[in-house]
Amino acid sequence: MHSQRQRLPNHFITLVGITLLFVLGAHSPVHALEYFQRNHAAMGTQFHFHVHAESAQVANTALDEAISLIEAINQIASDYLPESELSRLNRAPAHQPIPLSDDLHALLTRSIEISALTEGAFDITAAYAVQNWRRARRQQQLPKPELTAKAISMTNWRALEINHHQRTLTKTQPEILIDLGGIAKGYAADAALTILRQHGITRALVAASGDLAIGDPPPGKSGWPVTLRSFAAKDSPSPDVTSEILLHNCACSTSGDLHQYLELDGKRWSHIVDPATGLGLTRRIAATLIAPDSTTxxxxxxxxxILGPQKALQLLQDRPGISFRITELDEAHPHRPHLTISGPAFKPTAQ
Structure with missing residues (x-):
């Protein structure tokens, strides 16, 4: 008796075929990402791009578009370019609604929010004070008291009123000037990272000087290595001390007078201007802050x-996604810099 071969049902063959395709596909090698790096000078600093992409063509297309956007933001937010949108806004009279582009509206809105959060420690209307202090640093002498008084009188973030429905800004005080130098680079880094993601490049880092917008980690890594700098003890052979943390899908910025300062009559003045005094800080301080976005x-x-460690703790320690590390060098104890840490991103360090 001859056995007969049974024909399998068509639906069974189809199911097996789909299963084999799924299994083979799951074990097929994923196309390896290539690393690409590019630098671009803009907004008075260097932007550094670190990306992992499928090909040079994908990387270059995305980077070209990101850089074009940074240049467009500079045309909006620069206080050096006489025909930038910000420069025109600064020349506009008080008590008159001025239309805003989407980017300038976003920058001004976030700036005012952060001014309120920090009780004026961050204030984009300290423009004249910043200009006055830059001049003092170039001339190696303190500003005249009357100029400092003028700078303080022209600093008032509450004199900026935004109509969000009509997208306009009204300056309610004469002579108000705006300087976005303390937030625009972070905003541009965020915008560039968004462009890269839109092109499918999620493993990327955009660095605008000390402002980092950070995406997914590099392949096979848990994060991007970020070097932290702080003061070394007095008489140390190194000007500062470094450590490293790994970060992904967040932003990190560092500020302080580690390297930019002015010494007059034995007193050290920071390049960072306190809006309340119209002068540079005199405390030795550096801060590294991690937030969900680089603008913040x-x-x-x-x-x-400007706030200092205790006030910063009071105002910022409960903010979602915010971690910071502040290093302060007390001249009374120059051999032992004081470290203040808040948030999960920094591990406690021995004092």
């Missing part, structure tokens, strides 16, 4: 230096 981190890192 950029502004709050400078604000943390």
């Amino acid at each position: 981190a950029d502004a709050l890192a400078t604000a943390a230096c």
